[in-house]
Amino acid sequence: MSRVTIKEIARRCGVSQGxxxxxxxxxxxxxxxxxxxxxxxxxxxxxxxxxxxxxxSAARSETFGLVLARTAQTLIEEPYFMGFVGGIxxxxxxxxxxxxxxxVADLDEELATYRKWAAERxxxxxxxxxxxxxxxxxxxxxxxxxxxxxxxxxxxADGMPCAWxxxxxxxxxxxxxxxxxxxxxxxxxxxxxxFGDVWIRDQAYELATRRLALSxxxxxxxxxxxxxxxATRDVLTSNPRATAIIYDNDLMAVAGLSVVxxxxxxxxxxxxxxxxxxxxxxxxxxxxxxxxxxxxxxYGAEVTHRLLDxxxxxxxxxxxxxxxxxxxxxxxxxxxxxxxxx
Numbered sequence: 001m002s003r004v005t006i007k008e009i010a011r012r013c014g015v016s017q018g019x020x021x022x023x024x025x026x027x028x029x030x031x032x033x034x035x036x037x038x039x040x041x042x043x044x045x046x047x048x049x050x051x052x053x054x055x056x057s058a059a060r061s062e063t064f065g066l067v068l069a070r071t072a073q074t075l076i077e078e079p080y081f082m083g084f085v086g087g088i089x090x091x092x093x094x095x096x097x098x099x100x101x102x103x104v105a106d107l108d109e110e111l112a113t114y115r116k117w118a119a120e121r122x123x124x125x126x127x128x129x130x131x132x133x134x135x136x137x138x139x140x141x142x143x144x145x146x147x148x149x150x151x152x153x154x155x156x157a158d159g160m161p162c163a164w165x166x167x168x169x170x171x172x173x174x175x176x177x178x179x180x181x182x183x184x185x186x187x188x189x190x191x192x193x194x195f196g197d198v199w200i201r202d203q204a205y206e207l208a209t210r211r212l213a214l215s216x217x218x219x220x221x222x223x224x225x226x227x228x229x230x231a232t233r234d235v236l237t238s239n240p241r242a243t244a245i246i247y248d249n250d251l252m253a254v255a256g257l258s259v260v261x262x263x264x265x266x267x268x269x270x271x272x273x274x275x276x277x278x279x280x281x282x283x284x285x286x287x288x289x290x291x292x293x294x295x296x297x298x299y300g301a302e303v304t305h306r307l308l309d310x311x312x313x314x315x316x317x318x319x320x321x322x323x324x325x326x327x328x329x330x331x332x333x334x335x336x337x338x339x340x341x342x
Contacts, residue, residue: 004047012041026120042119043112048144063098064088064307065123067110069130072103074224078251079279080296087300088127095308107132111140118144125149125307131156131196149307151299154318156196161316163303167197168204170292170324171246174274175208177290177326178244182334183272185215187235187242189228189252193220198248205246217242221252228252232259236271243335244272250281253289257331268333278327287330294324 006024010017015034022029023038024047030038066088068075075081085101092099100123104110114137117123124147128137131152138158141148150162178186188205191198202218209216219234221227228251235242236259247253253275260267267273267287275282278293302321310316 004042004045009038009041009045009047012045013037024119024121026122039116039119043115046115046143048118060124060311061122062096063100063123064092064304065100065102065113065117065126066129067102067104067113067126069104069106069110071222071224074222075103077225078223078249079281080249080277083279083296084129084300087297087302088304090297091301091304091308107136111137114140114144114146118146125311127151127303127307132194133196133199135196147307147310149303149310151303152196153200155200157318159316161306161310161318163299163306163319163321165294165299165321166323167200170276170326171201171204172208173324173326174246174292175205175212175214177328177332178246178272178274179212179214181244181272181332182337183214183244184335185240185242186244186246187216187238188218189231189235189245189247189256190218190220191223191248201248215240221248223249223252225251225255229255229259232256233263236260236263236265242271243337244274246274246276248276250275250277250279250289250291253291254281254285257285257289267331270336272333272335273331274326276324278324282329285331290329290332291327292324293327294322298322 006017006020010020019030019034020038023035024042088099102113104113114126126146126148128148129151131150133156135156138160148160150157150160152162153164154162186209190201205218219231221231228247232245235245245256247256253273257267257273260271265271273289275289275291277296278291282289282291299321306319
């Protein structure tokens with residue numbers, strides 16, 4: 001298929017090639033109505049900028065992009081992204097770069113944002129989070145020629161540069177811990193099943209519970225406190241009732257602890273709780289929460305350094321940033337049956 005040119009966009013819009021260039025480069029010289037029409041036609045034709053021409057003709061924007069396809073409520077509540085964005089900003093501030101942060105409703109809007117940013121040369125590169133299995137964003141980013149670092153496992157990145165944490169090893173550590181305490185019935189309150197990191201944890205959880213001969217269940221949620229609380233209530237009213245729960249983020253773990261206490265149960269006497277991420281929330285609850293801990297601010301900074309290196313000509317590669325470390329706190333204990341036998 002031949003490359004769509006500015007000439008073709010100009011013909012479709014009934015304007016000059018110069019007007020199209022002004023619109024695509026976000027420069028003055030055209031009305032907002034013309035700019036909007038040009039961008040609409042460019043998106044419909046799937047126009048992408050010529051990378052060689054772009055390198056010759058355009059200075060860098062000194063801006064990185066981050067699109068979050070999450071609900072605003074989840075982003076407000078969840079500590080992870082505050083720490084991650086803080087890590088990004090800590091590096092960009094030193095480099096006098098800016099961060100273009102866009103919150104959207106879904107993947108379609110996210111893809112539209114990348115196309116718009118590429119067409120307008122709004123950003124020099126993007127950080128991509130919440131990878132999916134067979135992620136539809138990857139071929140679009142390749143076609144746009146937009147430099148990107150993916151935040152996720154190489155198994156999800158399809159050869160694109162990425163930075164990741166070892167979720168499978170962390171899940172094994174969590175299950176080995178609860179099994180060593182004597183728990184035989186466990187549950188997991190997980191994130192959305194379409195997310196790649198959740199998929200990797202799903203697989204690790206299934207394999208580890210088989211290895212340890214545990215009776216196990218998984219309850220997928222949207223990562224929110226509300227759904228985390230609902231899933232916890234489902235676990236605690238099931239028969240047989242799990243005596244240990246592993247959560248995919250600390251927000252849901254804190255919500256789950258509230259449900260435990262609301263049902264008149266005690267942690268860890270009746271139920272052991274293990275959180276993921278280990279923000280300050282895990283250390284200020286009563287009891288404090290056992291957690292799979294990693295440096296989220298450092299993770300955001302590392303991803304940003306990788307994108308800067310990529311722009312400087314570094315070879316694209318995958319990079320294991322860390323394996324979350326199990327920090328054992330007061331929410332861990334043996335199940336009631338083991339405690340009574342002891």
